[in-house]
Amino acid sequence: MxxxxxxxxxxxxxxxxxxxxxxxxxxxxxxxxxxxxxxxxxxxxxxxxxxxxxxxxxxxxxxxxxxxxxxxxxxxxxxxxxxxxxxxxxxxxxxxxxxxxxxxxxxxxxxxxxxxxxxxxxxxxxxxxxxxxxxxxxxxxxxxxxxxxxxxxxxxxxxxxxxxxxxxxxxxxxxxxxxxxxxxxxxxxxxxxxxxxxxxxxxxxxxxxLLEKTYACRVRDAFRHKGKEALTAEDFALLRYGRHFRLSPAAKVVVGRDEQENAVLGGFAHGRWLLSFPEVPGPLAVVEGNPSPEELELAAALAARYSDAPREGPVKVRLARNDEAEEIMVIPFDPADPRIKLWMLGE
Ligand code: SF4
CATH class of the missing domain: 3.40.50.620 (HUPs)
Structure with a gap:
């Protein structure tokens, strides 16, 4: 040489x-x-x-x-x-x-x-x-x-x-x-x-x-429910963060896992529902798709499972999308609720 x-x-x-x-x-x-x-x-x-x-x-x-x-x-x-x-x-x-x-x-x-x-x-x-x-x-x-x-x-x-x-x-x-x-x-x-x-x-x-099993599972789900051609760079980026739950063909929830992820998820608010907890420490969650009022309530109760709200009592959740906003009371999901595993994508 x-x-x-x-x-x-x-x-x-x-x-x-x-x-x-x-x-x-x-x-x-x-x-x-x-x-x-x-x-x-x-x-x-x-x-x-x-x-x-x-x-x-x-x-x-x-x-x-x-x-x-x-x-x-x-x-x-x-x-x-x-x-x-x-x-x-x-x-x-x-x-x-x-x-x-x-x-x-x-x-x-x-x-x-x-x-x-x-x-x-x-x-x-x-x-x-x-x-x-x-x-x-x-x-x-x-x-x-x-x-x-x-x-x-x-x-x-x-x-x-x-x-x-x-x-x-x-x-x-x-x-x-x-x-x-x-x-x-x-x-x-x-x-x-x-x-x-x-x-x-x-x-x-x-x-x-693209080599990671969890990420791959989320990509496949997004292909199925949003369509390959409709997925944008922003959609692919959102698949990196939080816990993802597919509630129905029309609704997916992403729940932040820590403060850093909550801050990042805030940047994905445009055109999506943003769920937050005004009265207790809790995650930020994003709901994608066209959820029904019942699915939004489910998403709020699911996000509340990861908040500091007492399990037995109702907790206030703020729902906001573009100019719309409302507050609802929900009972947090029990951590042992089998639907949580059923809905979770790739973990
Ligand atoms: S592992 Fe990822 S970056 Fe490397 S060749 Fe395969 S697709 Fe490309």
Whole structure:
């Protein structure tokens, strides 16, 4: 392998390369290796709207600093939703459209490659690491359907895959790539340590909401009751927060689990019923759909189960939607009421 800062053979200025950076170990290593081979690397991170956790942008920017590469952050959420609604290659074990997702992301990287005048794109994909999107046929399909072909390079498994554009140009030799395959992360961790890349979070499938069973259950319910095409980015965002209960085809209740979630749910009030407790500490709840008066009362009693109101006594609940508002008295649900489990989505 060439050393850091090497001059690429036969090239006066280093060709530019786009490296997809997720913030995880594999994409960081692919980026670092490409850089060590002497290329001028620009990191690219795509925000789909389905990433888990806060502060992802900061994590990726900090990683870019550690690697010494500039990073472009691109919000692709609105273009990504059609992929979640109807993936051509289907879903994985939850609602994760991994193959379509990879094709989409690499396609976006191709657009940035053109904008930046870059020569090729690198990703951290490893042959055989993920059953749905990283077997040999899937890797070839992503290269083909993204339109990148041999300009899509997977440096971590490059020796095991087909020839690439930079090899054809004589910029690198085949043995400059690595031959990592499979699910073990041992070699990657050793390399990260050897190259001084610092600590990485454990990639146990915990980075994508679409992989989570609870979230997937809520998405399926929303597809069924609201319709795939009608679901907006806001609807998908609301599926992240609170406890969700499907009362009927026309009514769903979302109950905040803590102060932070209550504050977030307040932002989803437009066009929905907002339930609150003016006289006792309690959650904020949102009711979606077209609930009947009886369903609104049920929703209020259900939300009251998570308030500090005494179980036996009536409690006041404020119902508000746009300009309408009223207050009603309800008896909180008994926590052992079997309907609670029946209605709950995905927990
Ligand atoms: S786990 Fe999520 S982000 Fe990763 S490829 Fe699959 S759908 Fe895309």
């Amino acid at each position: 060439l050393a850091a800062g090497s001059i690429i053979r036969g090239v006066a200025t280093s060709p530019r390369v786009i490296a997809l950076l997720s913030g995880g170990l594999d994409s960081a290593l692919a980026c670092a290796l490409t850089q060590r081979l002497g290329f001028d690397v620009v990191g690219l991170n795509l925000a789909t709207g389905f990433c888990v956790g806060q502060g992802r942008c900061e994590t990726v920017l900090a990683l870019g600093q550690r690697l010494g590469v500039p990073v472009r952050l691109l919000d692709v959420a609105s273009d990504y939703i059609p992929i979640v609604r109807a993936p051509k290659h289907g879903y994985g074990s939850a609602m994760n459209p991994c193959l379509d997702c990879r094709i989409f992301m690499v396609g976006k990287a191709r657009e940035v490659m053109r904008e930046e005048g870059a020569a090729f794109v690198v990703t951290g994909e490893v042959l055989g690491q993920r059953p749905m999107s990283q077997h040999r046929r899937a890797l070839d399909l992503v290269a083909e359907e993204s339109g990148l072909g041999e300009r899509l390079v997977r440096p971590l498994s490059g020796r095991l895959l087909g020839p690439t554009f930079p090899e054809r140009m004589g910029w690198v030799r085949r043995q400059d790539w690595l031959d990592i395959q499979g699910r073990s992360r041992k070699r990657q961790l050793a390399l990260a340590q050897a190259w001084g890349l610092g600590e990485f979070r454990q990639p146990s499938g915990g980075c994508c909401l």
